[in-house]
Amino acid sequence: xxxxxxAVAERNIAxxxxxxxxxxxxxxxxSAGLTVIRDGELRRERQVGKVQExxxxxxxxPENFNGHIGIAHTRWATHxxxxxxxxxxxxxxxxxxxxxxxxxxxxxxxxxxxxxxYEFTSQTDxxxxxxxxxxxxxxxxxxxxxxxxxxxxxxxxxxLGIIHIDSPEELITVRLxxxxxxxxxxxxxxxxxxxxxxxxxxxxxxxxxxxxxxxxTRDSIQVYADGVEVNRAINEIDAAQFSADKGExxxxxxxxxxEQPDAVARTIEMAIDSGATSKSPKLxxxxxxxxxxxxxxxxxxxxxxxxxxxHAGLVAKYWFESLTRLPCSVEIANEFRYRNPVVVDNSLxxxxxxxxETADTLSALREIQRNKPxxxxxxxxxxxxxxxxVRETDISIPTLAGPEIGVASTKAFTTQLVALMLLLLxxxxxxxxxxxxxxxxxxxxxxxxxxxxxxxxxxxxxxKAMSESFEHKTSCLFLxxxxxxxxxxxxxxxxxxxSYIHAEGYAAGELKHGPLALVDKDMPIVVLAPKDSxxxxxxxxMQEVHARHGELFVFASDASQMVEEDRxxxxxxxxxxxxxxxxxxxxxxxxxxxxxxxxxxxxxxxxRNLAKSVTVE
Numbered sequence: 001x002x003x004x005x006x007a008v009a010e011r012n013i014a015x016x017x018x019x020x021x022x023x024x025x026x027x028x029x030x031s032a033g034l035t036v037i038r039d040g041e042l043r044r045e046r047q048v049g050k051v052q053e054x055x056x057x058x059x060x061x062p063e064n065f066n067g068h069i070g071i072a073h074t075r076w077a078t079h080x081x082x083x084x085x086x087x088x089x090x091x092x093x094x095x096x097x098x099x100x101x102x103x104x105x106x107x108x109x110x111x112x113x114x115x116x117x118y119e120f121t122s123q124t125d126x127x128x129x130x131x132x133x134x135x136x137x138x139x140x141x142x143x144x145x146x147x148x149x150x151x152x153x154x155x156x157x158x159x160l161g162i163i164h165i166d167s168p169e170e171l172i173t174v175r176l177x178x179x180x181x182x183x184x185x186x187x188x189x190x191x192x193x194x195x196x197x198x199x200x201x202x203x204x205x206x207x208x209x210x211x212x213x214x215x216x217t218r219d220s221i222q223v224y225a226d227g228v229e230v231n232r233a234i235n236e237i238d239a240a241q242f243s244a245d246k247g248e249x250x251x252x253x254x255x256x257x258x259e260q261p262d263a264v265a266r267t268i269e270m271a272i273d274s275g276a277t278s279k280s281p282k283l284x285x286x287x288x289x290x291x292x293x294x295x296x297x298x299x300x301x302x303x304x305x306x307x308x309x310x311h312a313g314l315v316a317k318y319w320f321e322s323l324t325r326l327p328c329s330v331e332i333a334n335e336f337r338y339r340n341p342v343v344v345d346n347s348l349x350x351x352x353x354x355x356x357e358t359a360d361t362l363s364a365l366r367e368i369q370r371n372k373p374x375x376x377x378x379x380x381x382x383x384x385x386x387x388x389x390v391r392e393t394d395i396s397i398p399t400l401a402g403p404e405i406g407v408a409s410t411k412a413f414t415t416q417l418v419a420l421m422l423l424l425l426x427x428x429x430x431x432x433x434x435x436x437x438x439x440x441x442x443x444x445x446x447x448x449x450x451x452x453x454x455x456x457x458x459x460x461x462x463x464k465a466m467s468e469s470f471e472h473k474t475s476c477l478f479l480x481x482x483x484x485x486x487x488x489x490x491x492x493x494x495x496x497x498x499s500y501i502h503a504e505g506y507a508a509g510e511l512k513h514g515p516l517a518l519v520d521k522d523m524p525i526v527v528l529a530p531k532d533s534x535x536x537x538x539x540x541x542m543q544e545v546h547a548r549h550g551e552l553f554v555f556a557s558d559a560s561q562m563v564e565e566d567r568x569x570x571x572x573x574x575x576x577x578x579x580x581x582x583x584x585x586x587x588x589x590x591x592x593x594x595x596x597x598x599x600x601x602x603x604x605x606x607x608r609n610l611a612k613s614v615t616v617e
Contacts, residue, residue: 002088002100002611003027004180005197006071006161008171008218009188014058014065016190017072020197021051026405026605026612027100027193028076031087034058035096036067037168042096043067046087050606069168071161073098076611079106080123090127092118092134094165095143099126100193101158101178109153129154133162143167144215147174148227151213157359161191171216175208179357179388182206182214182221184234189216195237195386196403206232207386235386251604253406253498257590258457263411264418264583265450266400271422272443281443288426291395294377295430298348301328304336304364306614308409308493309352312381312416314486315582316350319424323579324433334360337367346375350423354404354412356380356387358614365392381419383412397423406605407612408497410590413490414453417583421446445577449584455574456587462571463588466553467595469569470524476501477515478526478589479508479541481534483582488528491589498597498604508541519550521567526592527552528585531559532578542568555588 003024007013017034032054033046043064047053051074058065073088079102080086089096103109106125109132114120118131132153137146143164157177164170173180173191183190183198183205191214192198195205206221208214209232215222223232249255271287274280288295301320303313313330320328331341333351337360343349349368353361365378369392378393383401390396399415425442428434470476476495480488489505496503506515508527519525525545529538542552551567557575564570576584597604 002076002193003074003197004071004098004100004159004161004191004193005073006098006163006171006173006191007188008069008169008216009185010068010218011188012066013068013070014062016201017070018051018055018058019200020192021054021072021074023197023199024193025051025074026407028074028611029606030075030077030082031084032072032074033087033089034065034070034072035089035091035163036065036070037163037165038065038067040165040168042091042094042165044089044091044096046084048082048084048087069163069171071096071098071163071171078102079125086122086124088126090122090124090130092127092130095130095134095137096163097126097130097133098161099129099158102156103128103154103158104156105154129160137164143170143172144213147172148213148224151176159193169217173208173214173216175212176210177359177362180208182208182216184221187218189218189221191216203238204234204236205386206234207391208232210388251406251594251598253408253410253594253604256404256406256410257587257594259402260411260414260587261450261453261457263401263415264453267415267418268422268446268449270398270400271426272446274447281447283425283429283443287422288395288397292430294394295348295427297346297375298377298427299326299346300344300348301326301350302343302347303328303330303350303352304333304361305330305352306333306358306360308413308490309354309358309361309416311486311490311493312352312413312420313350314489315417315483316420316424318483319421319579323424323438324428324431326427326433333358333364337364343368343371343373343376345373347373347377349376349378350381350420351378351389351393352381352416353387353389354383354409354416355612356382356384356389358389360614362388362392365389379423381416381423383415405612407607407610408494408593414583414586417586418446418449421580441577442579445580449576449580452574452576452584453587456584459571459573459588460591463591464595466569466571467592467599469551469553470499470501470592470596471599473501473522473524475518476503476524476526477518478503478505478528479511479538480505480528481508481538481541482532483578484528484530484534484585487582487585487589488526490586491526491528491593494590494593495596497607497610498593498602499600500602500608501596508538511541511544516544516548519545519548521549521551523550525550525552526589527554528589529554529556529560529562530573530576530578530581530585531557532581535560555585
């Protein structure tokens with residue numbers, strides 16, 4: 001959840017570290033700090049708040065931080081409140097450490113260190129790491145060897161960056177459960193939690209594997225696995241694909257909402273050949289061609305995900321079971337791995353994660369792989385092709401959304417849904433579970449989707465007007481039925497994430513089983529109401545609300561023939577086929593949440609207490 005940057009170079013690296021932190025701020029923004037080695041001393045600055053606070057502090061005395069090796073960190077608090085004493089880097093003697101992750105046994109380790117005379121100035125688990133390395137270094141006098149000795153003592157998932165005054169040309173890094181990448185330069189090298197942080201200085205990257213420890217100097221990179229030096233490939237990426245500025249938009253979230261037609265189009269084009277005319281699209285022969293034998297053998301789908309990705313999985317359950325008749329289970333990753341689950345033989349385990357580094361999803365995947373059920377096939381749906389999740393699964397389908405910086409997911413979600421539908425079509429074809437007529441219908445409607453998404457963005461003005469009714473509310477319900485139930489859950493999540501309004505999503509038929517008790521004239525009820533097979537049932541649920549003086553805010557299709565009346569407000573959504581409606585109806589709820597948040601004056605792109613990539617349990 002935190003962001004790490006480190007550099008060793010011939011030039012001054014302070015500005016490189018600060019720019020890297022700005023690009024990693026989506027990972028945490030409670031506090032930030034950096035340490036460089038200059039004139040045989042550790043020069044450290046730490047500030048509470050966003051990275052700009054650190055930038056301003058360093059600007060007050062830039063010469064003090066003119067160093068050639070250093071580490072920096074932006075924090076999402078786990079152990080200890082956001083405070084300067086808890087900000088990284090943490091120092092022990094001549095050693096400075098930055099850390100992303102959690103050391104689960106820090107309390108026991110701290111007790112031992114206190115008994116040895118070490119004093120602690122913070123509430124963090126990271127300071128334990130710094131003191132442990134210092135303690136062992138006294139005997140080994142070799143930073144790499146000291147770090148190697150300390151790593152097995154630490155229980156949990158973490159990434160580390162370490163420097164030492166006595167080794168002013170060495171940067172040591174560890175990856176165990178948390179993401180870390182090495183940026184490869186010419187006469188300079190770097191580390192970061194995400195390659196995005198390093199794109200201003202390099203487009204060549206080395207991706208560390210689980211358990212790797214690396215020693216980095218200006219001219220060399222040595223990587224060790226289980227004590228043996230290993231080679232890790234250097235990958236060159238197209239930096240233009242990772243452009244991440246707001247452009248003309250006020251917030252990343254709004255920009256990313258508006259990027260959805262193009263992101264969805266790219267993801268569709270990956271798998272669909274439009275043919276001579278748009279009326280005769282076909283699945284590309286090469287799409288998942290190498291994996292057809294694996295896909296032919298599956299008899300059960302198991303989806304594992306968290307947060308917004310979990311909601312995408314719930315939509316996939318409706319799709320897989322109704323269109324292919326394959327049974328599909330969907331579980332939250334952080335619950336799945338701890339309940340001694342049964343994964344049936346010949347299961348396709350789909351792991352969905354925007355970053356591909358979600359700790360709970362990765363841990364659940366690894367647990368399943370350890371148990372080795374017969375015929376297991378694992379598949380990642382992910383927006384980062386170089387992520388741990390992609391590297392550790394048998395098959396991957398990229399969501400071609402491009403960088404998503406806003407903490408509340410938008411375009412990553414809709415492209416996940418598209419990728420899931422493309423997978424379903426491939427499985428349906430390989431297993432002959434979907435007939436030619438249905439296949440042609442869905443392919444044709446997928447190709448219409450980018451245009452329909454563009455049309456839905458034209459609803460921005462009426463949705464903004466609607467959002468005024470939410471500005472001073474404290475609670476809200478989202479209702480949907482069938483395929484729209486997961487979108488109701490997603491709508492509630494979006495609203496609470498960015499506006500801080502308490503919101504809950506429900507299957508509309510559940511109203512009378514409890515939630516109806518909350519309905520009164522002050523409770524806004526958002527309803528997703530396409531004219532689908534569940535529409536008449538949903539109308540009855542809306543009547544239940546209206547009869548109790550609840551105020552309804554309805555996203556409906558023109559075909560619904562609904563008419564506004566007192567306490568019933570309607571925004572008409574473009575027509576879309578019932579199967580793909582969850583993708584289109586995601587846009588209005590995103591826009592609603594965004595405008596409510598702006599009106600309430602919250603930090604839309606970096607909501608309080610949250611981070612974009614959840615790399616701790």
